[in-house]
Amino acid sequence: MQQRDPTALRSYRWFGASDLRSFGHRSRIRQLGFDLEDVAGRPVIAIINTWNGLAHCHGHFPARVEAIKRGVLEAGGFPVEVPVMALPENFVKPTTMLYRNLLAMEVEENLRSLPVDGAVLMGGCDKTTPATIMGAISAGLPAIFMPAGPMLRGNWGGRILGSGSDIWKFWDEKRAGNISEAQWAEMESGIARSDGVCMTMGTAMTMTSLAEVLGLTLPGATSIPAPDSGHARMATATGRRAVDLVWEGRRLTDILTLASFENAIVASAALAGSTNAIIHLIAMARRAGIALELGRFDELSAGVPVLANIRPSGEYLMEDFFYAGGLTAFLTRLTDRLDVSTATVNGATLGDNIENATIWNEDVIRPVGNPVSQADGLAVLRGNLAPDGCVMKPSAAEPRLLKHEGPALVFDDYDAMARAVADPALDVTPDHVLVLRNAGPLGGPGMPEWGMLPIPVKLLRQGVRDMLRISDARMSGTSYGACILHVAPEAFVGGPLALIRTGDIIAVDVAARTIDVRLSADELAARRAGWVAPAPRYLRGYGAMAAAHIGQADTGCDFDFLQRPGAVPEPEIH
Template identity: 55%
Template sequence: MDKKLRQLESLRSQRWLAPDDMRSFAHRQRLQQMGLRREEFMARPGIAIVNTWSDLSPCHSHLRERAEAVKRGILQAGGLPFELPAMSLGEVMVKPTTMLYRNFLAMEVEELLRSLPIDGAVLLGGCDKTTPGLLMGALSADLPCIFVPAGPMLNDRYRGVPVGAGTHTKLFWDEYQAGNLPQTEWIALEARMTRTPGTCNTMGTASTMTSIAEAMGFVLPGASSIPAMDSAHTRMASASGARIVEMVWEDLRPSTFFDAHAVDNGIVAYMALGGSTNAAIHLIAIAGRGGVSLTLDDLARKGDGIPVLANLFPSGDRLMEDFYYAGGLPALLLQVRDLLHLDCGTVNGLTLGENLQHARCMDAETVRSRDNPAAQGGALAVLHGNLAPSGAVIKPSAASEKFLKHAGPALVFDSMAEMNTRIHDEALDVTEDTVLVLRNGGPLGAPGMPEWGNLPIPRKLLAAGVRDMVRLSDARMSGTHYGTCVLHIAPEAAAGGPLALIRTGDIVELDVAAGRLDMRVSEAELARRRAEWQPGVQRAKRGYTRIFLDHVTQAHEGCDFDFLMGREAPVEPTIF
């Protein structure tokens, strides 16, 4: 009884509810105003269900129902659930980009958990920026938390071929532009390619980040690959609700299991998955919130030599539903078990190694062994040179091998609007060897660093059979996309980086094996151009975007806000 009393007294929510004073009277009174009995909220852990559901987020359109399953689990385990809506970052609908609002979501999660009588949290998300945003906020708040991935959508097929969201949109668009796909089929495809709620069913940013979250210990084993519309997904949500109550009694906070070794496990999973280049930004930001220093060069060094083992679009030819049937992330981690820190803790109370004892691979074509990788080239290469002093990234496994070492003349666009106006001009001086360059697409320049990096192939080259070119930008690219695209060039052009100085006709040299990205321009000429360069005017004068422009860091630093980076002891609110 004494132990139970000590546990009750340790509940953070009891600071609001237990004292015999006027303020706590008001707290109890207002809960009863909502129909709760005193016995329901006294001496029970208060659990937040942070839900990024929205009617305009197709990836999350089922999370309203999943929250009910989470509530069942919480109530069964003796907790009291409180559903708290948070900003929903549906990748397709939000403009100019969800990346602009990732830090907004992180701040919202941190402040929700800090300011309310909450003892633990279940985080519901999955679309690209929601996973890092939720984890960043939860790491800063440092309350017991568990992440429930939204889950991928179900597969589709077109003429007998698997169709992956995003990857095939770009592929079919190129064929449509080239005149090889009739408009009737193009219109028909839009009604069937994404046929259920859930995140992209390729190894895009969504499944990359939820898988990394699982590898780092925030997700129940195997949960990141469960399709959104599978009944197992509802059961997983309920199980997560039950588990968070136990985590509160165990005081199992992120700071007790998230460390440099957990980050290393996330990196191993990232590389073996052939994950999205976006993870290079998000992992640095997540690690920083947990007090772990991580750089682009660390990612390259720790990921060096890890082959792509998940045979999934865009690096392979299968989809997330197939990955689930093959055994999901645990089956993949078995193939790289010797590279993992198996003693790292996870949210189910067991170590990663203990969780993998029950894993097995059930499809050796979808989850490959290391002597039979799914793709040539790794998931991430980091480049440096006079075009990218602070670094740039490329995904070799989704690029054309013939372009991984290439030199060609630059064709420079100063904005997305200019590129869209000019790119399909029949008179444009462009060949397959030309290097397309888009600048002012970075954190400051766009603003928000949109997914503009998969620059379109000029229509006249598409008609001639060209399907890839070397493309450079300070923007990002959807993890579902493919091609020889160099991204996240830092410092960005709007910050005065060398990308601001390149001109059409300059020769660009790309050498992925050597880790180099350079332009053949003398230092004297670059100095002359730099003296002439004028920074652009910030467009935002108010609101959140003004805060973003004033405080966002560059891509190689994770694009977090400078005043939120690092781990600090959470500040508890004073209750009078």
């Protein structure tokens, strides 16, 4: 049996000593209504809760906290809820991405400064997954992730609706005059019917799925719908496992390896996962000291068929995916491309965890011989317009646009673009390339999800539903279309995107992985000489700090000082 020495616990430094400071610590525990026996010699588990009254996808988290506490207590630990910043994707402006690093810092500093031995990380809505994991990696304590789970299917007029994906389509139909105001209002009541994150393969489900592939959740945890009673049972089991992780001394850096991140890249390609995952995986890997490069995503994604028949690239939703066998079953389709020897938080290997999984519906989880798409789920393009790279999801684009050359229609800000595309007299053709700039990490600020630029209403009325669009922004994982994103370096810092003009010819060849503007090096140099840097977005506060330290998309948009090597010392408590 494993030796469990209470004096080896980190929390023992607070509660176990016989000095004045420990007297204060113990007396304050009693002030909270606990006896010393409740905490002394027990692993103290911080339950990192990304909930608040506007966290729409995390509405069930207060109940899940109680389930986690039950598991911690059953395993002999002492649970402590630690509320942290919530990042409800729809409500936070200008974008939750601006605050991902702030949440990561908050998680890290809470875990470091408080008398805790390990953590359960509660997340799901887009940025909470990478942020809590990044913070826990840097804090260096044992931790396990508890995913929020997907919401139930949406419904409208007898049709099944998927978060984001279907609404983007119906919004275009409304702008084209094919959907009435009354129908649009009905959709508002049917699209989000329960707790849980978007039930398409958007950023939330992509990132929680990849957290499981990385080995940071219990097997099968990600796919359980939030309202399902199995989700509460999973939360309790997660709490129990958190205590064991402390006694085992197993930290996230003991689990995360280059191989586990490469597994996540392959899985994301087969899921047709959100392009946002690229930025987050790079940031998470670099927190763990793993130099994951943008080009590796293209190398590992090449030739991986899309096997998850889930919107926006497929037909079904996450509830169907769960009934079909969920992520553990899905991963059995990829064993020849995965390193199944990687470690996971339950102490078994990834291969052990998926060995007995069963696929119950082969239309939802497709066999390799009958994929949803043979098109690459991800492509990294480079050229004189994006020397540090940009990304695209070819499987979500109309094939005719995968090799395209056309004149640019350039917009310097989102509002100008929105006004222009709503004008039925706009001078635009289906061959134009829409370009939005100043929407990157500094320019947005925070790199908002503006990358699925709306099709001009003039073209919608002609039946056009896709065209080539380029930006230094991100886009929602529920989005689709021929959208080229994450152009690096961004326009706001003088990247080549800042130099192009309406009418310049842009050429994209996805098969060749190229993106270029048809301008000579001399012309680009002349334009650069005349470029004037825009004024900073922020002059004070967190925004100013972010602007001073944030990296570009190809390096994960993390802060430079959070990736610097060297351990942070344990807090002095005497």
